[in-house]
Amino acid sequence: MAKLRQRLIAAAFIAAAVASVLLAICAGSVKISPADVPKVLLAHIFQGRTPEGVTVAADTIIWTLRAPRAILAFVVGAALGMSGVVMQAVLRNPLASSYTIGVSAGTSLGVGTLMLLGISFPVLGMFGYPIAGIASGMAAITLAIAFSSALDRNLSSNTIVLVGMVFSLFISALISLITALSRQVLERLTHWQMGSFATRDWTHVAAVLPVTLILVLALCTRTRELDILTFGDEQAALIGVNTKREKWILLYLGAALTGASIAFVGIISFVDLVAPHIVRRVFGAKHRVVLPMSAVCGGTMMVIADLVARIVLKNQELPVGVVTALIGAPFFGVVFFRQRRVK
Amino acid sequence: MSSLIEVTDAAVAYGRTEVVRGVTLRVDAGTRVSLVGANGCGKTTLLKAICKLLPTVRGTICVDGRNVAATSRKELANAISMMAQISEQWFDFSVLDTVLMGRYGKRGSALAGTSADDVRVVQSCLRTVGMLELAEESITRLSGGQRQRVMLARAFAQQPKVIVLDEPTNHLDLKHQAELFEHLAAWVSEGERAVLQVMHDLNLARAYSDVVLLMEDGRVIADGTPDRVMRDALLDSAFGFDVREFMRRSYKLWGGEPT
CATH class of the missing domain: 3.40.50.300 (P-loop containing nucleotide triphosphate hydrolases)
Incomplete structure (x- = not known):
């Protein structure tokens, strides 16, 4: 009975995700009929042309503007949701995320510097930014863990969180310094840091989606280790987990997911913090369920946040990072502190 | 001996x-x-x-017979288990899932799921410590004594x-x-x-x-x-x-x- 209930709720989550993407494509200054959306998508994917019975304007809006944006938002949200799951489980800290341990700041510094200096990677093509994002995110976590190892041979979670927070603050200061010294790109960099899906197209989806899928598949093979690590390093080791190696692998995968996903769209906070909390409250703690459902939940949240960012003001878009923080912070406060009070 | x-x-x-x-x-x-x-x-x-x-x-x-310094964690977990004191657990696992974790060392590949043998062993261990009726209960809602018994069941489940x-x-x-x-x-x-x-x-x-x-x-x-x-x-x-x-x-x- 409990399993059936859980399956029904999971189906509802997935239905909400599909509905959110459909809504994001239909809503906006030009209203689109929901019936046109599958027609346009299927016609372009399988026939490479505009379907009959749909205006050219609607076709352009769906295929060129809104569908890639909504799908990219979903992929980025899903990746951040899963990254949050990993960080919270490995570090046994409900407040841990890529932001608290310096991954986002590291990615921001790496990608921001490339943008600032106008460096591109012709060899890597459209994969340049995600790879740069992954590399800088992983460099940040490598430094954080290396320093943690030097301070604490057992690599305890508390040490990693503390060192990560110090790193995050330090890197943020470096970013501020670079921004202050480069006034000509100040606006561009600041806007990127606030996060946005504006003007993103299928090339961005094609760059982020495969990288994210590979990382997700790698992560899905380690759900048992994630479960066991929530009991702490000693217990995990006693059960047979090579805790040090697994922590490195999982933190790298989490950092890479964050790095790849925010490389194109900038810093977007709170989705990775909130999505895993919602999912755990509904589905329990098993990562075999929490991981995919956090992807669905994070993706849905991001699509809705981007929709709000796009339509809440007339003739102006808000940075999606601002929307996620404005909605996410009070929402997280209610969810997290109510949970604590009950216990 | x-x-x-x-x-x-x-x-x-x-x-x-x-x-x-x-x-x-x-x-x-x-x-x-x-x-x-x-x-x-x-x-x-x-x-x-x-x-x-x-x-x-x-x-x-x-x-x-194996030097622990040269033995992998997984091999060692199949030879020796420790009934751990459960500290603050923020993650809401069921009793059954907690004890199933003890079967980690018996798992072959990373993709192998929970086998029927795993479930049988775990249910037997839970029965031994008198916790089978609470198998679906969350460990965060157990008393200190009940948690101790769950940890003992997990130690048994490793079959060390x-x-x-x-x-x-x-x-x-x-x-x-x-x-x-x-x-x-x-x-x-x-x-x-x-x-x-x-x-x-x-x-x-x-x-x-x-x-x-x-x-x-x-x-x-x-x-x-x-x-x-x-x-x-x-x-x-x-x-x-x-x-x-x-x-x-x-x-x-x-x-x-x-x-």
Whole structure:
């Protein structure tokens, strides 16, 4: 009975995700009929042309503007949701995320510097930014863990969180310094840091989606280790987990997911913090369920946040990072502190 | 009788301070061995070194014939398990899922799921500790004693040759203390198995041990049957006070005398 209930709720989550993407494509200054959306998508994917019975304007809006944006938002949200799951489980800290341990700041510094200096990677093509994002995110976590190892041979979670927070603050200061010294790109960099899906197209989806899928598949093979690590390093080791190696692998995968996903769209906070909390409250703690459902939940949240960012003001878009923080912070406060009070 | 744990001249240190020094001991199959001694004498540190949670700075530790330093975590988990004290657990796992984690060492590939054998073993372990009815309950909603029993079930589920326990009676009422030791006695009697436990309660150590190891200042100062080791002079030296007088006062309250 409990399993059936859980399956029904999971189906509802997935239905909400599909509905959110459909809504994001239909809503906006030009209203689109929901019936046109599958027609346009299927016609372009399988026939490479505009379907009959749909205006050219609607076709352009769906295929060129809104569908890639909504799908990219979903992929980025899903990746951040899963990254949050990993960080919270490995570090046994409900407040841990890529932001608290310096991954986002590291990615921001790496990608921001490339943008600032106008460096591109012709060899890597459209994969340049995600790879740069992954590399800088992983460099940040490598430094954080290396320093943690030097301070604490057992690599305890508390040490990693503390060192990560110090790193995050330090890197943020470096970013501020670079921004202050480069006034000509100040606006561009600041806007990127606030996060946005504006003007993103299928090339961005094609760059982020495969990288994210590979990382997700790698992560899905380690759900048992994630479960066991929530009991702490000693217990995990006693059960047979090579805790040090697994922590490195999982933190790298989490950092890479964050790095790849925010490389194109900038810093977007709170989705990775909130999505895993919602999912755990509904589905329990098993990562075999929490991981995919956090992807669905994070993706849905991001699509809705981007929709709000796009339509809440007339003739102006808000940075999606601002929307996620404005909605996410009070929402997280209610969810997290109510949970604590009950216990 | 085969030896399941063999410690030879082992030393364990925190930084430069050696907390365990020159310890040599063996735990034979079919025995329950208790480590007793005052706080800070190195009992828990020695247990952790045996479970490879701490490295030795000298000497060797072998479990089931394998040097723990050269044995992988997974292999070691199939030979020795420890009934852990569950600390604050923020993640809401069910009792069944918690005990199923004990089957990790038996898993072949990373993609292998939970087998029917895993479920059968885990249900049997939960039945043994009287927690099968609460299999679907969240561990965050259990009492301290119930959690202890879940942790014991998980230790059983690893199907090891040795179970190690550190203060196993913490959080347990008298009835569950007695039950715990009965479970352990039954488990040891089933085959090539042994129990190594750190005990503070000398009465329990005496009642539920085949061998007692008395530690003082990082060393084992006496070992043998409870009657041979738990003598006044040795205990007074290890604990730094008159143990018999303490026992006498306690027993007087119940109208009896310690033997």
